[in-house]
Amino acid sequence: MRRYGRRAPYATEFIIGILLLGTSAVQGEALSGPAPVTQVVAIDKPNDSGGSVLIRWKRSADDGAGMMSVKGYEILRSVEREKGYEHLTVVPAGVEEYVDNTTVDGTSYFYIIGATDGVHRTDSDPVGPVMSSAQWFHQGRLNMLIATVLLSGLVLWFINRAKKGKKLYIRPIAGLQAVDEAVGRATEMGRPVLYVPGIQDMDNIQTIAGIVILGRVAERTAQYGTPLIVPTSRSLVMTAAQETVKEAYLNVGRPDAYNPDLIRYLTDDQFGYAAGVDGMMVREKPAAIFYMGAFYAESLILAETGHSTGAIQIAGTAMPAQLPFFVTACDYTLIGEELFAASAYLSKEPLLLGSLKGQDWGKAIFIAILLLGSILASFGHYFLSDWLTTGSL
Amino acid sequence: MAHAYTPGLRITDKTLVRKERRLPLKGEVLTAPGNRVQADTVVARTDLPGGIQTVNIAGILGIPPEDVRRYMVKQEGDGVEEGEVIARSRGFFGLFTAIAKSPVTGHIESVSDVTGQVIIREPSSPVEVDAYVDGEVVEVFENEGCVVQTVGTFIQGIFGIGGESRGELIKVADTPADILTGDEIDGSCRGKVLISGALVTREALDKAAKEGVSGIIVGGIDDRDLMDFLGYEIGVAITGSEEKGITLIITEGFGRMKMTSRTFELLVERVGKRASINGTTQIRAGVIRPEVIIPLDTGPLSDETKKESPGLEIGSPVRIIREPYFGALGKVLTLPSELQEIETEARVRVLEVQLEDGRRVVLPRANVEMIEEGRSVIR
Amino acid sequence: MEGEIRFILATDCGSTTTKAILIERRGEEYRLVVRGEAPTTVEAPFEDVTRGVLNAIREVEELAGRRILEGGEIIKPSKGPDEGVDIYVSTSSAGGGLQMMVAGVVKSMTGESAARAALGAGAIVMDVIASNDGRAPHQKVERIRRFRPDMILLSGGVDGGTVSHVAELAELIAAAEPRPRFGSGYSLPIIYAGNRDARGIVKERLGADTALEIVENIRPVLERENLGPARGKIHELFMEHVMAHAPGYRKLMSWTDVPIMPTPGAVGLLIELIAKRDGIEVIGVDIGGATTDVFSVFKEVFNRTVSANLGMSYSVSNVLAEAGVEKITRWIPFEVEEIGLRNTIRNKMIRPTTVPQNLQELLMEQAVAREALRLAFEQHKSMAVGLKGIQQERTISDVFEQTATGATLVDMMDLDMIVGSGGVLSHAPRRSQAALMMIDAFLPEGVTRLAVDSIFMMPQLGVLSTVHQQAATQVFDRDCLIRLGTCIAPVGLAEEDEPCMKLKVTLPSGEDVEREVRFGEMILIPLGVGEGADIVMDPVKEFDVGAGRGKVLKTTVEGGVVGIIVDARGRPLQLPERAELRMRKLKEWAMALDAYPRLDLW
Structure with missing residues (x-):
């Protein structure tokens, strides 16, 4: 911040001021300063973590009116009413508040606002004492609080309902209902199941979702006694996939049927991987193929090859550009969000189901409020949008 | 539909009771015709085949199912103890050997080179059949059981x-x-x-x-x-x-x-x-x-008198077995042969009964049962 | 051959009664002449089914004034106008019918196909064993042993598909050492109808100790079912093994011109035949004492299910157990205490032959019947489904409408006819009671014809259709069914008393009946048997009578002993929650149909 000297920097303004004041000076008031500010208030700044005081005032009668002489307001502070005032800063004319961010919590301060025309300063009466302190609650974040309470409340309520055995309706996702069917088909045909968890690493949320679904698919293949092949393009994904599949086989009491050799690392290279997986499809002729994770240009290469081998294919990705390819080449496709909702859907655990349902309701409510806000704003009522952005009406 | 009535339950003072005592499976009969038996006397015995347990050898050893026979330590028919090794794979120089143990005591029933599984049969458990009533064995079904006869209520x-x-x-x-x-x-x-x-x-x-x-x-x-x-x-x-x-x-x-x-x-x-x-x-x-x-403590029966149940007749004692007179006893007064309409408007064969308390009611024949004497009664 | 056949005798040996019918050609038409019945004599003290058959035929002889028997044998072919018959056929469900277990690799695929094959052949499926049924191997063995089926149908794998799963199932069946219910002298019949490639292994595992028969795969590819050969083999083995060991059946078999068929199998044949001939979608139901059979033909696919433990006497308690007390009391238009209802139902179970004597008892029994029918129909809907495990073709337009396979085939709006049979329906004192029970239990939508088979001769006609289709269908059309009328039920919901449809019926007399139908009411418009009426239905925009929401439907409806029943109680059916209100509505509806006497008194 630029610091101004007391007088010197105002040299130019001073000269102009003299010229301007010439007329009034003739009326005998040339040597007095501008009218003082009125209604000075100093309060602890609300909704902060302490260390600041808010000072407000009504501007001087000569600010933008009257003599038009005010150039700025000087803020002075002291710890005593009578003396020891120090210059803090000067704010330009027209400003009516200032936040002093340099206070020490627990110390009493006094403030004086001096209206200045560059030469003279007319001080207000000191205000104070005022003490800065931290607040427990930031009222400006009330909107967030309500949103959080609402969302958590919904989630908790739905979890509770789910735990009590109430049936929570979740829109049937055909692609997930078809998991049993796809694995069943592979079993009847005596062919393996192929699971492709995308070409991204474990830091991608889609890969994680893919691995979660892999766990469910593995439980099915364990129950049905059908081999499950998982080619991966990242070493970490291979390890995660092995652990997930092993656990799934253990869960359904078939640890003996788990074969780690079927979960393989191919290559990090995108098209090398695609070529490798295509090769597996052609050789092993899996009867069910899953694509769950992040895919790029290889999506159609994989899905087309899979389709040509006569497999039931179920894809799931949040990559918008690849979705059309999957939709047309696969039997079922999980679109975006569905991929992430899949674990709740498959496990039917109250905790997951409840949070899914609660979040969905939360989203629905927010969409409704946004729509309402837009409509109100279109008609010139801003209270809702203001409240949403600043938390104050 | 000439005899549309419910044959009543038998309530007999003294009659000849024959009880067939059969084994669930073929086994050994431990008695002979003419033997006196007590209710708790064991008259036949057999072994019930034990349950089965399957062990996925191919999976445990990590070998293809068709190789399972080569790695079996125990063969079909061999007895095994719980925890005993039944198959072992040989890796490089004796390293990396994998073993499969039997989860139960029993014997190996089959080894499959298609599924890679071994079926172990648990030991059979004995089943005994007792005489159920005090009486006399009158007939023996070879390997299956016998008939115990008694006179009683x-x-x-x-x-x-x-x-x-x-x-x-x-x-x-x-x-x-x-x-x-x-x-x-x-x-x-x-x-x-x-x-x-x-x-x-x-x-x-x-x-x-x-x-x-x-x-x-x-x-x-x-x-x-x-x-x-x-x-x-x-x-x-x-x-x-x-x-x-x-x-x-x-x-x-x-x-x-x-x-x-x-x-x-x-x-x-x-x-x-x-x-x-x-x-x-x-x-x-x-x-x-x-x-x-x-x-009852009576001697063997000399003569068996068989008498066909005469069916429902006028004067037969009956019991009503459906609301609204459920449980009431009475005597048949009339047995009209044509169908009659009852309260529900159904047209059914009815009878008229005089209840013990003197009331006369008309009922569907299906809703009474005869109070029957035994068919073969000893007096 | 058909030209020479004049007299046809057919019997059905049920578990309690044996029913005989005599059919005669009069002019160009075959018509039912008389029927007779007698108690079935499979069990002690008689232990010879033919005695009951002869008794039933004797009753036919008396009623028809025609000599059919000579020295305990049927005179065949007929000798002149007063003696003998030309064809004799029979069905049987005595001794608990045909009880089977089926096995498949995946429960919802080959397991389901196997169950369908067995059910379609008229069997009761006691259990479905599958690789993925969640049971440990020893539990599967335990079940096979405990149930002691008459026959096992083993399937699994498409042709060229899995061998190891099939081998595992065969090994388990072998380990169970299954023994048949009747007699210990013969080995259990097992039909293998699975993967062609696994035949050798199955033969090796099961060939020695069981009577193994191999037929074509019931699911050669996942996309197609081939149930015919397996069904045919089940019928054949039912004769050779099961029936041949039941008392007296050998003799009976020697009398019949075609093999004896399981009763439900024969009913299924007839329903399939009629649906195909008339191009209609039809549901048939037979509610018995122990079991309830449901048959359906939708989109030309025949399905049969049997709810082995839903019935009106032996199994009546199980209806209570499965439906719960509340579901039953919701149909009773008067106060009834739970304990009283429970005891009444149990007493019916232990004394199954009794009949309701007063109106309250009748209403209770019919309430139970509604629930038994409803539950059986639920089971049917879950079994009558499309094939699962089929590859789908997609276009980009499917993006938000991906439908799963294996949806139920039952579509109430497309349904043309419901045929009911079984004591509680066919012996209901008023026909409108039967109509009401069927409407309440099945909830037909749109326009649906209702009928009952009053004397239950569908089994005999079914088996007859295999030798003389013309006679079977003619008798079916003329004598078998009692047409109750047509049910019109707009689909949709509204507030009580709101208008939901305008209706204009042009009666055969030329008279027009115009009505505004309000939500929550039932209306009866009399229209006699054999009469037809043109009808114009104009539903409000929330309601659908078959042409789509708010669309006008013009059609012709058939009359019957009850008439045209308009059911505007909403689909799904809305019963008031509050007891008094519900009872008042129930009475209102029953009175609209004139279903019970003296209903206004209480």
Whole structure:
């Protein structure tokens, strides 16, 4: 911040001021300063973590009116009413508040606002004492609080309902209902199941979702006694996939049927991987193929090859550009969000189901409020949008 | 439809009772025709094949199923102990060997090179069949069982739970209209068969089961109580395998039902005698009703008198077996042959009955049962 | 041959009664002449089914004034106008019918196909064993042993598909050492109808100890079912093994011109035949004492299910157990205590032959019947489904409408006819009671014809259709069914008393009946048997009578002993929650149909 000297920097303004004041000076008031500010208030700044005081005032009668002489307001502070005032800063004319961010919590301060025309300063009466302190609650974040309470409340309520055995309706996702069917088909045909968890690493949320679904698919293949092949393009994904599949086989009491050799690392290279997986499809002729994770240009290469081998294919990705390819080449496709909702859907655990349902309701409510806000704003009522952005009406 | 009536339950003072005692599987019969047997005498015995356990050798050893035979340590027919190694794979220089152990004691029944699995059969368990009633063995089915014959009182119930049981008859009701609440039951009832009246409550059942009562014979029970006692609802009318430690025989029906005085008197007359009872009920093709058999100390029968049941006739004693006169006794007054319309507007074959209290009512023939004497009665 | 056949005798040996019918050609038409019945004599003390058959035929002889028997044998072919018959056929469900277990690799695929094959052949499926049924191997063995089926149908794998799963199932069946119910002298019949490639292994595992028969795969590819050969083999083995060991059946078999068929199998044949001939979608139901059979033909696919434990006497308690007390009391238009209802139902179970004597008892029994029918129909809907495990073709337009395979085939709006049979329906004192029970239990939508088979001769006609289709269908059309009328039920919901449809019926007399139908009411418009009426239905925009929401439908409806029943109680059916209100509505509806006498008195 630029610091101004007391007088010197105002040299130019001073000269102009003299010229301007010439007329009034003739009326005998040339040597007095501008009218003082009125209604000075100093309060602890609300909704902060302490260390600041808010000072407000009504501007001087000569600010933008009257003599038009005010150039700025000087803020002075002291710890005593009578003396020891120090210059803090000067704010330009027209400003009516200032936040002093340099206070020490627990110390009493006094403030004086001096209206200045560059030469003279007319001080207000000191205000104070005022003490800065931290607040427990930031009222400006009330909107967030309500949103959080609402969302958590919904989630908790739905979890509770789910735990009590109430049936929570979740829109049937055909692609997930078809998991049993796809694995069943592979079993009847005596062919393996192929699971492709995308070409991204474990830091991608889609890969994680893919691995979660892999766990469910593995439980099915364990129950049905059908081999499950998982080619991966990242070493970490291979390890995660092995652990997930092993656990799934253990869960359904078939640890003996788990074969780690079927979960393989191919290559990090995108098209090398695609070529490798295509090769597996052609050789092993899996009867069910899953694509769950992040895919790029290889999506159609994989899905087309899979389709040509006569497999039931179920894809799931949040990559918008690849979705059309999957939709047309696969039997079922999980679109975006569905991929992430899949674990709740498959496990039917109250905790997951409840949070899914609660979040969905939360989203629905927010969409409704946004729509309402837009409509109100279109008609010139801003209270809702203001409240949403600043938390104050 | 000339004989459309319900053949009543048999309540017979003294009759010839023949009980077939058969093994579930072929086995050994331990008795011969002419032998006197007690109810608890074992008359036949067999071994029930043990359960099976499968072991996925191919999976455990990580080998293709067709190689399973090569790695088996034990072969088909060999006995194995629990935890014993049954297959072992040989890796490089004896390293990386994998072993498969038997989860149970038994013998290896089969090794499959298609599924890669081995089936281990657990040891068989012995099954014994006793004589159920005191009496005489009159016929033996080779390897299957025998027929035990006795002379005694034979009473059929309408519904029961629990299987075969036996014990001394004691009386816990003064009249056939009494309710068994449980207060009448104490330690002295252990192993006994209780004769009670019109209703047995849930509390009485629980107490009887706790005190080790062998069986209860009663007129009626509330369905709700029975359900609570069993812990589940009876679906299909096939009972006998309940394991509540007690056999219950209902003689009249559900609800509070005064036991027919004839049944009650007959049972009371036999107090102190040993009774063999069975609650097994099957109301389906091949009806089985629960029964009480009280063998009597009489010599062998010299002559058997068979008499065909004459069917429903004017004057026949009947019992009404459906609302609104459920449980009432009476005598047939008329048997009109043409169909008549009853309250429901259904046209059915009816009869007119004079109830014990003098009222005359017209009923569908299907809603009465004859009070029958035994077919072969010894006097 | 058909030209010479004049007299046809057919019997059905049920578990309690044996029913005989005599059919005669009069002019160009075959018509039912008389029927007779007698108790079935499979069990002790008679243990010879033919005695009951002869008794039933004797009743036919008396009623028809025609000599059919000579020295305990049927005179065949007929000798002149007063003696003998030309064809004799029979069905049987005595001794508990045909009880089977089926096995498949995946429960919802080959397992389901196997169950369908067995059910379609008229069997009761006691259990479905599958690789993925969640049971440990020893539990599967335990079940096979405990149930003691008459026959096992083993399937699994498409042709060229899995061998190891099939081998595992065969090994388990072998380990169970299954024994048949009747007689110990013969080995259990097992039909293998699975993967062609696994035949050798199955033969090796099961060939020695069981009577193994191999037929074509019931699921050669996942996309197609081939149930015919397996069904045919089941019928054949039912004759050779099961029936031949039941008392008296050998003799009976020697009398019949075609093999004896399981009763439900024969009913299924007839329903399939009629649906195909008339191009209609039809549901048939037979509610018995122990079991309830449901047959359906939708989109030309025949399905049959049997709810082995839903019935009106032996299994009546199980209806209570499965439906619950509340579901039953909701149909009773008067106060009834739970304990009283329970005891009444149990007493019916232990004394199955009794009949309701007063109106309250009748209403209770019919309430139970509604629930038994409803539950059986639920089971049917879950079994009558499309094939699962089929590859789908997609276009980009499917993006938000991906439908799963294996949806139920039952579509109530497309349904043309419901045929009911079984004591509680065919012996209901008033026909409108039967109509009401069927409407309440099945909830037909749109326009649906209702009929009952009053004397239950569908089994005999079914088996007859295999030798003389013309006679079977003619008798079916003329004598078998009692037409109750047509049910019109707009689909949709509204507030009570709001208008939901305008209706204009042009009666055969030329008279027009115009009505505004309000939500929550039932209306009866009399229209006699054999009469037709043109009808114009104009539903409000929330309601659909078959042409789509708010669309006008013009059609012709058939009359019957009841008439045209308009059911505006909403689909799904809305019963008031509050007891008094519900009872008042129930009475209102029953009175609208004139279903019970003296209903206004209480």
